[in-house]
Amino acid sequence: xxxxxxxxxxxxxxxxxxxxxxxxxxxxxxxxxxxxxxxxxxxxxxxxxxxxxxxxxxxxxxxxxxxxxxxxxxxxxxxxxxxxxxxxxxxxxxxxxxxxxxxxxxxxxxxxxxxxxxxxxxxxxxxxxxxxxxxxxxxxxxxxxxxxxxxxxxxxxxxxxxxxxxxxxxxxxxxxxxxxxxxxxxxxxxxxxxxxxxxxxxxxxxxxxxxxxxxxxxxxxxxxxxxxxxxxxxxxxxxxxxxxxxxxxxxxxxxxxxxxxxxxxxxxxxxxxxxxxx
Amino acid sequence: xxxxxxxxxxxxxxxxxxxxxxxxxxxxxxxxxxxxxxxxxxxxxxxxxxxxxxxxxxxxxxxxxxxxxxxxxxxxxxxxxxxxxxxxxxxxxxxxxxxxxxxxxxxxxxxxxxxxxxxxxxxxxxxxxxxxxxxxxxxxxxxxxxxxxxxxxxxxxxxxxxxxxxxxxxxxxxxxxxxxxxxxxxxxxxxxxxxxxxxxxxxxxxxxxxxxxxxxxxxxxxxxxxxxxxxxxxxxxxxxxxxxxxxxxxxxx
Numbered sequence: 001x002x003x004x005x006x007x008x009x010x011x012x013x014x015x016x017x018x019x020x021x022x023x024x025x026x027x028x029x030x031x032x033x034x035x036x037x038x039x040x041x042x043x044x045x046x047x048x049x050x051x052x053x054x055x056x057x058x059x060x061x062x063x064x065x066x067x068x069x070x071x072x073x074x075x076x077x078x079x080x081x082x083x084x085x086x087x088x089x090x091x092x093x094x095x096x097x098x099x100x101x102x103x104x105x106x107x108x109x110x111x112x113x114x115x116x117x118x119x120x121x122x123x124x125x126x127x128x129x130x131x132x133x134x135x136x137x138x139x140x141x142x143x144x145x146x147x148x149x150x151x152x153x154x155x156x157x158x159x160x161x162x163x164x165x166x167x168x169x170x171x172x173x174x175x176x177x178x179x180x181x182x183x184x185x186x187x188x189x190x191x192x193x194x195x196x197x198x199x200x201x202x203x204x205x206x207x208x209x210x211x212x213x214x215x216x217x218x219x220x221x222x223x224x225x226x227x228x229x230x231x232x233x234x235x236x237x238x239x240x241x242x243x244x245x246x247x248x249x250x251x252x253x254x255x256x257x258x259x260x261x262x263x264x265x266x267x268x269x270x271x272x273x274x275x276x277x278x
Numbered sequence: 279x280x281x282x283x284x285x286x287x288x289x290x291x292x293x294x295x296x297x298x299x300x301x302x303x304x305x306x307x308x309x310x311x312x313x314x315x316x317x318x319x320x321x322x323x324x325x326x327x328x329x330x331x332x333x334x335x336x337x338x339x340x341x342x343x344x345x346x347x348x349x350x351x352x353x354x355x356x357x358x359x360x361x362x363x364x365x366x367x368x369x370x371x372x373x374x375x376x377x378x379x380x381x382x383x384x385x386x387x388x389x390x391x392x393x394x395x396x397x398x399x400x401x402x403x404x405x406x407x408x409x410x411x412x413x414x415x416x417x418x419x420x421x422x423x424x425x426x427x428x429x430x431x432x433x434x435x436x437x438x439x440x441x442x443x444x445x446x447x448x449x450x451x452x453x454x455x456x457x458x459x460x461x462x463x464x465x466x467x468x469x470x471x472x473x474x475x476x477x478x479x480x481x482x483x484x485x486x487x488x489x490x491x492x493x494x495x496x497x498x499x500x501x502x503x504x505x506x507x508x509x510x511x512x513x514x515x516x517x518x519x520x521x522x523x524x525x526x527x528x529x530x531x
Binding site for chain 2: 072216
């Protein structure tokens, strides 16, 4: 299995079709782009055309939403084969998906559903991750998701859960700082404790995003600018972990590219200040 | 059954049917279990309904948001997704509408829009050129089978939904919805990354269908005799072939 080296890719953005033309015309100062794997699991046409064009000019990483690594359904080999095929086309720096499940009994809710933090789930997921990594021929990154429920059966914290799985499966971590913040509010835990516990050597990438504050709880909507509390948590993360490849995710109410570039520059400024202080 | 299976069965049942009472989620003072599960239920319904809105934008405009989303929510309940990619979730929506709606023009509009999504990301292939034709050995013409471009799709429509689709898309005044005396043949394909569609005469539609079915050029010529005399048929077949090549309807291989 290929051992992907921890490399600082710099500061990236999620590649969205609204920006395809502008990216090719203006070649913005973005170090890399993250693609949503499923958007390119199509036979042909514009999505793959633009993917190839942008790939020729920028490093890419692949980010999936359908692996359903925590599901009790069998792994979907057909899906994994199509991911592998895309991987061979794109040659991404790395591949990631979420620490969640999306459905059982052949159904797909197309949502990142929460898991109980149990030994049974750790063993189940670590085993499946090893199978996936073996099939793809490389280690993958798993991302912490935002959650809105806690299960009565949970036996550990979320940060213990993700760390234990990553250790047993020898996989890597995509740390979504916004998701840590969202879940910390929804479940009243310390976001700092979460960040402090994670194994630094396994955290290869960071996601930053906006959310919707509903008063008593927060929903991870990816449709707003990043808020101060998340910037502060990002600062704390970089202070502890050093420079980590960072990108901004925006999935709805996609603003002009320029607006995202300003947000990305702000992330750069925070990270560089932290690096100077470190 | 394992604990994890029980939890996932319970949770999914609640997401697919919000009346199901979930057993495994912790109650908290701040936010009720109902409110917490409501976030997942709403996200599920709205994400899938939005996927349909992306695939059927003109249908949505034509029906209005309220009626469109009511139908979307019924569809989500009746046809839960079994796809890894949400892109394919809406494929049964036209058939669902056929059962739900008496207005068949709506069903045809849905079929029209779904075909456009298929054409949009169908496989790429080089199109045959006139130079390719000129380089062909004349001896193989009779047994030659032309391969339709992988983006080519066919539909016969009774209603003027193509005109409706164009006017709604281009925000020009909508035509009166009319039913023709007999179905009109339409062909859809992609050229230079842009979706195309065009109506066809009866003989051209027959010839295209024959090509898609794998008939040889000689068989197509023979079939065209139903519309043309022996003297005219070779000319008509050559003319059709030329126009198909110009449009990019035939694959090079």
